[in-house]
Amino acid sequence: MTTVTTAPPERQPEALESGVSPAREGRGSRLHRLLGSIPTGVLWALVVLWTIPTMGMFVSSFRPEIEVKTTGWWTVLPDPFPDNQTLALLVALAFIAVVVAVVGLLARLYHHLGRAGRIALPIVAVLAFVGLLVASTDATFTLENYRQTFDASTSDSPDMWQHFINSAAITVPATVIPIAFAAFAAYAFAWMDFKGRDWLFVSVVAMLAVPIQLSLVPLLQLYVGGAHVTAFGETITLFPDLDLAGTTTAVWLTHIGFGLPLAIFLLHNYISSLPADLFEAARIDGADHPTIFWRLVVPLSVPALAAFAIFQFLWVWNDYLVAATFLGTGSADAPMTVRLATLSGGRGQDWHLLTAAAFVSIALPLAVFFGLQRYFVRGLLAGSVKG
Amino acid sequence: MTAVTMDKVTKTYPNGVTAVADLDLEVADGEFLVLVGPSGCGKSTALRMVAGLESITSGELRIGERVVNDLPPKERDIAMVFQNYALYPHMTVEQNIGFALKLARLPKDEIRQRVRNAARVLQLEEWLHRKPGQLSGGQRQRVAMGRAIVRDPSVFLMDEPLSNLDAKLRAQTRAEIAGLQRQLGTTTIYVTHDQIEAMTMGDRVAVMREGRLQQIDEPEVLYSEPANLFVAAFIGSPSMNLLEGTVAVDPGGGNGAGGGATISLGEQSLALPASVLAERPGLRAFDGRKVVVGVRPEYLGDATLGEHEAPPDGARLRGDVELREALGSELLVHVRTNCRPAVTDEVRSVAGEYDAAGVELLERQAAGEGAMIIARFDARSRARVGDVAEMDVDVERLQFFDPDTGDRIAGEVPTAPATAQPAPESEPA
Numbered sequence: 121m122t123t124v125t126t127a128p129p130e131r132q133p134e135a136l137e138s139g140v141s142p143a144r145e146g147r148g149s150r151l152h153r154l155l156g157s158i159p160t161g162v163l164w165a166l167v168v169l170w171t172i173p174t175m176g177m178f179v180s181s182f183r184p185e186i187e188v189k190t191t192g193w194w195t196v197l198p199d200p201f202p203d204n205q206t207l208a209l210l211v212a213l214a215f216i217a218v219v220v221a222v223v224g225l226l227a228r229l230y231h232h233l234g235r236a237g238r239i240a241l242p243i244v245a246v247l248a249f250v251g252l253l254v255a256s257t258d259a260t261f262t263l264e265n266y267r268q269t270f271d272a273s274t275s276d277s278p279d280m281w282q283h284f285i286n287s288a289a290i291t292v293p294a295t296v297i298p299i300a301f302a303a304f305a306a307y308a309f310a311w312m313d314f315k316g317r318d319w320l321f322v323s324v325v326a327m328l329a330v331p332i333q334l335s336l337v338p339l340l341q342l343y344v345g346g347a348h349v350t351a352f353g354e355t356i357t358l359f360p361d362l363d364l365a366g367t368t369t370a371v372w373l374t375h376i377g378f379g380l381p382l383a384i385f386l387l388h389n390y391i392s393s394l395p396a397d398l399f400e401a402a403r404i405d406g407a408d409h410p411t412i413f414w415r416l417v418v419p420l421s422v423p424a425l426a427a428f429a430i431f432q433f434l435w436v437w438n439d440y441l442v443a444a445t446f447l448g449t450g451s452a453d454a455p456m457t458v459r460l461a462t463l464s465g466g467r468g469q470d471w472h473l474l475t476a477a478a479f480v481s482i483a484l485p486l487a488v489f490f491g492l493q494r495y496f497v498r499g500l501l502a503g504s505v506k507g
Numbered sequence: 508m509t510a511v512t513m514d515k516v517t518k519t520y521p522n523g524v525t526a527v528a529d530l531d532l533e534v535a536d537g538e539f540l541v542l543v544g545p546s547g548c549g550k551s552t553a554l555r556m557v558a559g560l561e562s563i564t565s566g567e568l569r570i571g572e573r574v575v576n577d578l579p580p581k582e583r584d585i586a587m588v589f590q591n592y593a594l595y596p597h598m599t600v601e602q603n604i605g606f607a608l609k610l611a612r613l614p615k616d617e618i619r620q621r622v623r624n625a626a627r628v629l630q631l632e633e634w635l636h637r638k639p640g641q642l643s644g645g646q647r648q649r650v651a652m653g654r655a656i657v658r659d660p661s662v663f664l665m666d667e668p669l670s671n672l673d674a675k676l677r678a679q680t681r682a683e684i685a686g687l688q689r690q691l692g693t694t695t696i697y698v699t700h701d702q703i704e705a706m707t708m709g710d711r712v713a714v715m716r717e718g719r720l721q722q723i724d725e726p727e728v729l730y731s732e733p734a735n736l737f738v739a740a741f742i743g744s745p746s747m748n749l750l751e752g753t754v755a756v757d758p759g760g761g762n763g764a765g766g767g768a769t770i771s772l773g774e775q776s777l778a779l780p781a782s783v784l785a786e787r788p789g790l791r792a793f794d795g796r797k798v799v800v801g802v803r804p805e806y807l808g809d810a811t812l813g814e815h816e817a818p819p820d821g822a823r824l825r826g827d828v829e830l831r832e833a834l835g836s837e838l839l840v841h842v843r844t845n846c847r848p849a850v851t852d853e854v855r856s857v858a859g860e861y862d863a864a865g866v867e868l869l870e871r872q873a874a875g876e877g878a879m880i881i882a883r884f885d886a887r888s889r890a891r892v893g894d895v896a897e898m899d900v901d902v903e904r905l906q907f908f909d910p911d912t913g914d915r916i917a918g919e920v921p922t923a924p925a926t927a928q929p930a931p932e933s934e935p936a
Contacts, residue, residue: 397593400560405607405654406581415606419597 168220174482181475182261188472196259219249265476278463280456280477287437287455287481289368294375294436295429301376302383303391303425307413309384310392311399321388327381336445343370343446368453370446375436383428390424391417426495430488437485456481509571509584509661509694510536511557516566518552518718526552528718529566537692539685540723541709543699545741545860549718551666554698558587558664570662586655587664591671592647594639594654600626601635604653625657628687645676652684656691663688663695669704681708702742706730714738716856736913737853739801739906745839745881746857747801747906749849752777756784756794770800772846773877777822779902789916790907798916799849801906804839807882809890810897822900826880828890838884842896848878853913 179193187195197215201207226245230238254261272279308314309321341347346361364370394417402412418425440457447454449462460481464474513532519525527549534540542550555561557568559580568576575583586607594603601622602609608618626632629649639647648668655663668684669677685708688695699705705712706726713723714737722734733739739747752770766781768790777800784790790798810823826844848854850873858865872878882898890896907916 395591395593397589397591398595400558401587401589401593401654402595402606403560404558404580404585404587406610411610416595 164220164224168216177475178479180472181265181479182263183472184260184262184264185470185472187259188475189469196253196257196261198256198258265472266480269473269476269480278459278473278477280459280480282452283454283456283459284480284484286368286453287457288484290372290375290443290455291433291436294372294379295432297372298376298379298383298432299425299429302380302387302428303418303421304413305380305384306387306391307409307417309388311412312409324381325385328385332378332441336441339374340365340445366447366451366453368447371443371455372436374442374446375432375439378442379432379435383432386428387421387424390421394420423495426492430492430495433488434485510534510538510569511662511694511696512567512569513553513557514567514569516553516556516568517564518549518556518561519564526718527556530718530720532713532720532723534694534696537694539688539695539697539708539710541697541699541705541712542715543702543705543712543741544715544721545856546700547717548715550698550700550715552718553715554587554664554666554696557583557662557696558585559583583662584660585662585664586658586660587666588651588655588668590667592639592651592668594647594650596639599636599638600631600642600650600653603639603650604631604657607654607658621657622653625653628656629653644672645680648672648680652687656687661694663693663697665695665697667699668697669699670701684708702744706742714741716741716853732915732917733801733906734915735853736799736801736849736851736908736915737857739908739915740854740857743803745804745883747803748807748878748880749854749908750800750802750844750878750880751797751847751849751910752800753797754790754793754795756791768794770798772800772824772844774845775824777824777900777902777905779905783902783905787907787917793907793909793916797910799851799908799910801908802880802900803904804881804883806901806904807880807884808899808901809882809884809888810899812885812888813899822902824880824898824900825895826877826898828892828894828896829879831890831892833886835886837886838888838890840882840884840888840890840896842880842882842898843877844880845877846880848872849908849910851910851913 176193179196180188183193183196194212197212199208201211223245226241230241233241269278269280271277272282305324309317309324342359343362343364346357347359349356349358364373398416399412402416407415437455438457439455440461443455443458444461447458449458451458454462456477460474460477463470463477511532511534513530516527516530516532517525518527530549530553532540532553542553544550552561556563557570559575559578563576567574570583570585595606598606604625605618605622608621613621622635623632626635629652631646631649631653634642634646634650639650642650648671651668665684669680672680681704697704697708706729709726711723712726712729714721714729716737722729722738724732729738729742733742733747736749740749750772752772754768754770756768757766766784768779768784770777770779807824824842824844824846826842828840829843830841832839832841848869850869855866855869858869880898882896884890908914909916
C-alpha cells in the first residue's frame with residue numbers, strides 16, 4: 121500500500137505499460153513485511169503460551185476450595201454457549217486474539233510514555249483486565265486461600281510468611297556476598313599483575329565444572345564435623361567444626377561457594393573488556409587500585425553486576441536441593457521451595473493452598489525481574505556490542 | 508627547571524623483543540619535543556616509560572633533578588593525553604577534568620575554580636555537565652587536554668592525540684595545541700607518526716626507527732640535513748627522490764670547472780662543480796664507488812622555464828611524465844627516468860610503512876622499470892602526461908649518502924675521526 125502511494129504519479133502509467141503493476145510491487149513488499157514479522161509473532165505466541173499456566177495458577181489461587189477441586193480455572197470465563205462446545209471454543213480463541221491485539225497496542229503506547237507512565241500502564245492494564253473478568257463472570261473469588269497460606273496458628277499450618285522470610289534470609293547473603301568477592305577477584309585477575317595469576321584463574325574457572333550433587337555429602341560432613349587430616353598420629357584441623365548442620369548459614373555458604381566461580385568468570389570477562397587506556401589515565405591522575413576499583417570499575421560494571429545478581433538471585437530463590445539437604449525438609453528455617461514441596465506432599469489434597477503459596481513464592485522474583493530487566497538484557501549483551 | 512633526560516634508556520620485553528634501545532634524549536625546560544617514526548619504532552614505548560606506565564629495563568630517566576625510574580606515575584608530576592582520550596564515560600566533563608584534583612584531596616572550591624579556568628581556556632564551559640558520550644570528537648579531545656592542563660604538571664605527554672580527528676579539525680587542533688603549549692610554557696613530549704605534525708609543532712623533532720634514535724634536531728635542519736637515509740626518506744612530503752649513482756672525481760684542476768666531480772645515474776649524469784665537493788669533502792673518498800643521491804622535489808625545476816638560475820652545464824635529468832598533479836600553486840610531476848632507485852633497508856622500511864605494495868613497487872623500479880622521480884614544478888609549467896620532461900637540478904642542494912651505512916656524506920672522510928660537525932651549510936628549506 122505505502123509503496124503505491126509513494127510512487128510518483130506520473131510514472132504509474134509507464135509502470136503499467138511495462139507490465140509491472142504498482143499493485144504487484146505493493147503485494148511483494150507486503151509479503152516481505154509479513155514474513156519479516158513472523159519472528160516477532162512467534163515470540164508473542166511463546167509469551168502467551170508461557171503466561172497461560174501462570175495466569176491459571178493466579179486465577180486458581182483466588183477460587184474457593186470446592187471450585188478449585190471440581191472445575192478448571194478457565195471456567196471462570198463467562199461461557200456464552202454452554203451447549204455448543206465448538207462455538208465456545210471459537211469465542212475463546214477470538215477473546216485471546218483480542219487480548220493479544222490490546223497488549224500489542226499497549227506495547228506501542230508504552231514507547232511514548234514517560235517514566236511514571238511506564239510503571240503505571242502495566243498495573244492499570246492488569247487491574248482493568250481483572251476487573252473486567254470479575255465483573256463479567258458469575259464465578260466467586262475469595263482471598264481465603266491466601267489467608268490460610270499465611271496462617272501460623274498451629275505448628276502444622278503453612279505459615280508462608282515465615283518461609284518467605286527464610287528464603288530472603290538465604291537469598292540476600294547468597295547474592296550480595298559472591299558479587300562483592302567476585303568483583304574484587306575479577307578486577308585483580310583482569311588488571312593486576314601477580315605471580316600465578318593465569319594458573320589461579322584457570323583453576324577458579326575449572327570449578328564451574330564441579331557438579332553440585334557430587335559435593336553434597338562432603339559438604340555435609342564438613343558442616344557437621346569440620347575437616348581433619350590425621351597423619352603420623354597428629355590430627356590437623358583444616359576446617360573447624362562450626363556446627364553448621366541444619367542452619368541457614370550452611371545453605372547460603374554453599375550457594376556462595378557454587379556461585380563464586382561463575383561470578384568471577386562473568387565479571388572477569390566484562391571487566392577485562394574495559395579499555396586499558398582508562399586505567400592508565402586513572403593511574404596518571406593519581407589513582408591506586410582501590411580508587412580505580414571503586415571509582416571506575418564498579419560504576420562501569422553495573423550492567424554486569426546486575427545481570428549476575430539476577431541470575432544468582434533466581435537460582436538461589438528457586439533452589440530446592442541445597443536447602444533440602446542441609447536444612448532437612450521439615451525444618452522451621454526451610455525456604456519456601458522446601459515448604460511448598462512438603463505442603464503438596466502432606467496435603468496433596470489442598471490444591472487451593474498450593475496455588476496461593478506458589479504464587480507468593482514467585483512474587484518476589486517477578487518483582488526483581490521487572491525491576492532490573494533493563495540491566496538483565498544489557499548484561500547479557502555485554503561485550504557483544506561495543507558501547 | 509623541569510627538563511626530561513633519558514640516559515641510555517632501554518626497554519626489553521620478557522619475550523626478548525627490544526622496543527627501545529639505548530635512548531639518549533634531553534628535553535629542555537619548556538621545550539616542545541616531537542617523537543616521530545613509523546609504527547613499531549618504539550616512540551610510544553619511550554613515552555610510556557616517561558609516564559611510568561611501562562617499566563624501564565635499564566638506563567636512567569630523570570624529570571627535573573629527580574631520577575624517576577621506579578616512581579609510580581602519580582609521583583612524577585606529569586599529565587598525559589591518550590590517543591583515544593580515555594575519558595571516564597560515567598563522569599561529566601567537569602568530573603573528568605577535576606578527577607585528578609579530587610584524588611589529590613584539594614578543597615572543593617579550588618577544584619571548581621581550576622576546572623572552570625581550564626574549561627575557559629579550552630572553550631568547554633557550556634559542556635561541563637555533559638558526559639563524554641554526548642560530545643563530538645573535537646570536544647572529547649579538548650576534554651582530554653583539559654584533564655592534562657588542570658593539574659599544571661611539569662611535563663605534558665601526548666600520545667598521538669590528533670589521530671582520531673578528521674583532517675580539517677586536525678589542522679586546527681594542531682595549531683591550538685602548539686599555541687597552548689607556548690602559552691603555558693610546559694615541557695612537552697609529543698608522539699606522532701605524522702611527519703606534518705612533527706614538522707609544524709615541534710621545537711625539535713626526534714626521529715626513531717626500530718627502537719633507536721636516528722636524529723634529533725630542529726625541523727628545518729632535519730629537512731635540509733638529514734643525518735641518514737632513513738630520516739631523508741621519512742621526512743618530507745612528497746619524499747626525497749633517492750637514486751643510485753657512481754662518483755667520479757675529476758682528475759685535478761685545469762679546465763674551467765676543474766676540481767669538480769661527475770655523478771653517473773645509469774645513462775644520465777650530473778656534473779658537480781667544485782663548490783659542491785668543497786662543502787662535502789667526504790665525497791672524495793667515494794671516488795669510483797656507489798653512493799645514494801638524494802634530491803628533494805623542489806630542487807628539480809622545469810628546464811623550459813629556467814626556474815633555477817643559470818644551472819651549470821650538464822645538471823639536468825630527463826624522463827617521461829607519467830602523472831601530473833596540479834595543486835594550483837605548484838605542479839607535482841611524476842617522471843619515469845632510466846635511473847636506478849636506491850634500495851636499502853632504510854628506504855624499504857619507509858616505503859613499506861603503510862603498504863607492502865610500496866616495497867614491491869620500489870623493487871620493480873630497481874629491477875628495470877626505472878626510478879619514478881617526483882618533481883615540484885612551477886605552476887606555469889606546461890609539462891603534460893606523455894611528454895619528455897627536462898629537469899634542471901639544483902646540484903648545490905643534492906644530498907649524498909653512504910649506501911652501506913646509510914649515513915649522510917658530508918664533512919670529513921668518514922674513516923677519519925670527526926673533528927668538526929657536519930658542514931654548517933644550513934640553507935633554509
